Amino acid sequence: MKLYITTLLLMLGSSLAAHAQDYIQVTGTVTDGINNTLTGVSVTIKNQVGGGAMTNDKGRYTVRTEPYSTLIFSHIGFATQEIKLGNKGLLNVTLTVARLKRPVAGDRYRCGASEKTYGYRSCFCYQR
Structure with a gap:
Protein backbone atom coordinates (compact mmCIF):
# COMPACT_ATOMS: atom_id res chain seq x y z
CA MET A 1 0.00 0.00 0.00
CA ALA A 98 -4.89 57.32 -30.01
CA ARG A 99 -6.53 59.15 -32.90
CA LEU A 100 -9.59 61.03 -31.73
CA LYS A 101 -12.73 60.75 -33.81
CA ARG A 102 -15.85 62.31 -32.31
CA PRO A 103 -16.44 65.15 -29.85
CA VAL A 104 -17.89 64.50 -26.40
CA ALA A 105 -18.97 67.17 -23.92
CA GLY A 106 -17.66 66.74 -20.40
CA ASP A 107 -15.89 68.33 -17.50
CA ARG A 108 -12.56 67.74 -15.77
CA TYR A 109 -11.01 67.04 -19.11
CA ARG A 110 -7.68 68.38 -20.21
CA CYS A 111 -8.56 71.56 -22.06
CA GLY A 112 -5.44 73.73 -21.95
CA ALA A 113 -2.57 73.82 -24.36
CA SER A 114 0.00 73.58 -21.58
CA GLU A 115 0.96 70.13 -20.33
CA LYS A 116 0.14 71.15 -16.74
CA THR A 117 -3.14 72.92 -17.44
CA TYR A 118 -6.28 70.98 -16.61
CA GLY A 119 -9.71 72.48 -17.07
CA TYR A 120 -12.36 71.99 -14.45
CA ARG A 121 -14.97 73.69 -16.57
CA SER A 122 -17.14 72.13 -19.24
CA CYS A 123 -15.38 71.80 -22.54
CA PHE A 124 -15.43 69.77 -25.72
CA CYS A 125 -13.03 66.90 -25.75
CA TYR A 126 -12.73 64.01 -28.14
CA GLN A 127 -13.41 60.35 -27.70
CA ARG A 128 -11.85 57.67 -29.85
Missing part, protein backbone atom coordinates in the same frame (compact mmCIF):
# COMPACT_ATOMS: atom_id res chain seq x y z
CA LYS A 2 2.88 2.39 0.84
CA LEU A 3 4.45 1.66 -2.54
CA TYR A 4 1.16 2.48 -4.29
CA ILE A 5 0.80 5.85 -2.48
CA THR A 6 4.47 6.74 -3.07
CA THR A 7 4.16 5.95 -6.78
CA LEU A 8 0.97 7.97 -7.03
CA LEU A 9 2.59 10.99 -5.34
CA LEU A 10 5.65 10.79 -7.60
CA MET A 11 3.47 10.67 -10.70
CA LEU A 12 1.41 13.62 -9.48
CA GLY A 13 4.53 15.64 -8.62
CA SER A 14 6.16 14.97 -11.99
CA SER A 15 3.01 15.97 -13.88
CA LEU A 16 2.82 19.24 -11.93
CA ALA A 17 6.49 19.96 -12.64
CA ALA A 18 5.94 19.29 -16.35
CA HIS A 19 2.93 21.63 -16.35
CA ALA A 20 4.90 24.39 -14.59
CA GLN A 21 7.47 24.34 -17.39
CA ASP A 22 4.79 25.40 -19.88
CA TYR A 23 4.89 28.99 -18.57
CA ILE A 24 7.38 31.80 -19.12
CA GLN A 25 7.84 35.03 -17.22
CA VAL A 26 7.66 38.08 -19.47
CA THR A 27 8.98 41.43 -18.26
CA GLY A 28 9.43 44.77 -19.94
CA THR A 29 8.87 48.50 -19.94
CA VAL A 30 6.06 50.45 -21.58
CA THR A 31 6.85 53.92 -22.96
CA ASP A 32 5.17 56.56 -25.10
CA GLY A 33 6.47 57.94 -28.39
CA ILE A 34 9.11 60.14 -26.73
CA ASN A 35 10.47 57.50 -24.31
CA ASN A 36 8.54 58.61 -21.22
CA THR A 37 7.58 55.60 -19.12
CA LEU A 38 3.85 55.03 -18.69
CA THR A 39 2.33 54.21 -15.30
CA GLY A 40 -0.90 52.22 -15.00
CA VAL A 41 -0.88 50.53 -18.40
CA SER A 42 -3.09 47.44 -18.38
CA VAL A 43 -1.29 44.31 -19.58
CA THR A 44 -3.68 41.41 -20.17
CA ILE A 45 -3.36 38.01 -21.77
CA LYS A 46 -5.72 37.42 -24.68
CA ASN A 47 -8.31 34.67 -24.14
CA GLN A 48 -7.24 34.14 -20.54
CA VAL A 49 -9.03 35.18 -17.38
CA GLY A 50 -6.67 36.63 -14.77
CA GLY A 51 -2.91 36.65 -14.86
CA GLY A 52 -2.59 40.19 -16.17
CA ALA A 53 -0.70 43.09 -14.64
CA MET A 54 -0.34 46.87 -14.59
CA THR A 55 2.83 48.85 -15.08
CA ASN A 56 4.41 50.35 -11.99
CA ASP A 57 5.66 53.91 -11.50
CA LYS A 58 8.71 53.15 -13.66
CA GLY A 59 6.61 51.69 -16.50
CA ARG A 60 7.71 48.11 -15.77
CA TYR A 61 5.53 45.02 -15.74
CA THR A 62 5.87 41.29 -15.16
CA VAL A 63 3.44 38.66 -16.46
CA ARG A 64 3.55 34.89 -16.28
CA THR A 65 1.99 33.23 -19.31
CA GLU A 66 2.29 30.44 -21.83
CA PRO A 67 4.78 30.85 -24.68
CA TYR A 68 3.36 32.14 -27.98
CA SER A 69 0.34 33.79 -26.34
CA THR A 70 -0.82 37.34 -27.12
CA LEU A 71 -0.43 40.27 -24.72
CA ILE A 72 -2.79 43.26 -24.89
CA PHE A 73 -1.48 46.67 -23.78
CA SER A 74 -4.07 49.41 -23.14
CA HIS A 75 -4.05 52.83 -21.50
CA ILE A 76 -6.37 55.83 -21.64
CA GLY A 77 -5.42 58.16 -24.48
CA PHE A 78 -3.26 55.57 -26.26
CA ALA A 79 -4.05 53.07 -28.98
CA THR A 80 -4.45 49.49 -27.72
CA GLN A 81 -1.77 47.11 -28.98
CA GLU A 82 -1.88 43.33 -29.26
CA ILE A 83 1.54 41.71 -29.45
CA LYS A 84 2.09 38.01 -30.07
CA LEU A 85 4.84 36.59 -27.90
CA GLY A 86 7.41 34.16 -29.03
CA ASN A 87 9.46 32.22 -26.57
CA LYS A 88 11.17 35.37 -25.26
CA GLY A 89 11.05 36.76 -21.74
CA LEU A 90 11.70 40.45 -22.48
CA LEU A 91 9.19 42.64 -24.31
CA ASN A 92 9.49 46.44 -24.31
CA VAL A 93 6.50 48.24 -25.83
CA THR A 94 5.94 51.77 -27.17
CA LEU A 95 2.32 52.94 -27.20
CA THR A 96 1.15 55.56 -29.68
CA VAL A 97 -1.37 58.30 -28.97
